[in-house]
Amino acid sequence: MGNQRWVSVCLLAVFITLIPFTNCSRAKFGEADSSSKTDSLNQVLSIIEDGDEINPERLPECDVVDSEFPTACLIFKDSFEREAIVDNEDFRWDTVLMDKSSNFRDVDVKIEDSSHLGSLDYGDKALLFRGREGGSTHEVYLVSAPFDVADYDKVVVQYRYVPIDLENRIKLSWNGWRVPEGPRVDVCTEDDYECGLTGERRYKRLRDPDNWNHHWPEFSPGETNQIRNYALDAWQMQQVVIDLADVPEQRRSKFVFKIAVALDEGYVCDDREKEMEDGVIVDQVVFAALRIRPKSDSRIDLAGD
Numbered sequence: 001m002g003n004q005r006w007v008s009v010c011l012l013a014v015f016i017t018l019i020p021f022t023n024c025s026r027a028k029f030g031e032a033d034s035s036s037k038t039d040s041l042n043q044v045l046s047i048i049e050d051g052d053e054i055n056p057e058r059l060p061e062c063d064v065v066d067s068e069f070p071t072a073c074l075i076f077k078d079s080f081e082r083e084a085i086v087d088n089e090d091f092r093w094d095t096v097l098m099d100k101s102s103n104f105r106d107v108d109v110k111i112e113d114s115s116h117l118g119s120l121d122y123g124d125k126a127l128l129f130r131g132r133e134g135g136s137t138h139e140v141y142l143v144s145a146p147f148d149v150a151d152y153d154k155v156v157v158q159y160r161y162v163p164i165d166l167e168n169r170i171k172l173s174w175n176g177w178r179v180p181e182g183p184r185v186d187v188c189t190e191d192d193y194e195c196g197l198t199g200e201r202r203y204k205r206l207r208d209p210d211n212w213n214h215h216w217p218e219f220s221p222g223e224t225n226q227i228r229n230y231a232l233d234a235w236q237m238q239q240v241v242i243d244l245a246d247v248p249e250q251r252r253s254k255f256v257f258k259i260a261v262a263l264d265e266g267y268v269c270d271d272r273e274k275e276m277e278d279g280v281i282v283d284q285v286v287f288a289a290l291r292i293r294p295k296s297d298s299r300i301d302l303a304g305d
């Protein structure tokens, strides 16, 4: 891990040094604006080196990026300013499912507005994940659509969230595992069927950790946070950088992730007008791609010049 990181940083340094002196590289930049290239490059470095928060407004969209050089670009962002989380027109999300199938009683994720949630940073709506009061403990999954990221080296999933009184460890009902309460990011590493992206009773495979790599971002429990009654600075950022070298090649052209939230409780007495024993508010999901080295099919001739 440490070595790979150093190799990446060294390669990047070599390319930055060579770019002004290499004739062919100038041609490959085409008409792209040089200040946005520098900006994009700086973001690659600051994300990889420092875990800096991605500002999606500063990134070019990936489908208009044709640079073969290091870049950071935006695949999508979502601030949930609508009614339904997933609709047919939306290229971003595939589905929302519970670990015991869809529409499970009192376990849910819904788009709610600020009058129900409290202060929001991005628009007037956000996602609220909740569990159910009593002994049951569940996970809720927001599953992305497939994306072709084969031309990139890393992808980043980032979101803002408010943890509401979460606990360090809870025990999942379906398998008895102890997991931290709250959100994480899972990446599909098998075929569509194995990951539960197709087929009957897909939720059983969707929750199978043999088919998904789990990424656990740093965890903030928010003991003093309460729905409708938290400070604006209760909003935290979670960011997961996924090295595509860890994702099987056949999955890189249809990369799928899910935001999984584990919770053992929800509203007090399962009454949405009451406070929450546990909840997670999520907003401003950002999905970005990073290219650290040139595309393999168009390498710079480092020996030239």
Ligand SMILES: [Ca+2]
Residues within 6 Å of the ligand: 079, 080, 081, 120, 122, 123, 124, 125, 126, 283, 284
């Ligand atoms: Ca929003």
Ligand SMILES: [Ca+2]
Residues within 6 Å of the ligand: 131, 132, 133, 134, 135, 136, 137, 263, 264, 265, 266
């Ligand atoms: Ca429960």
Ligand SMILES: [Ca+2]
Residues within 6 Å of the ligand: 164, 165, 166, 167, 265, 277, 278
């Ligand atoms: Ca709690």
Ligand SMILES: [Ca+2]
Residues within 6 Å of the ligand: 165, 166, 167, 170, 181, 263, 264, 265, 277, 278
């Ligand atoms: Ca709890």
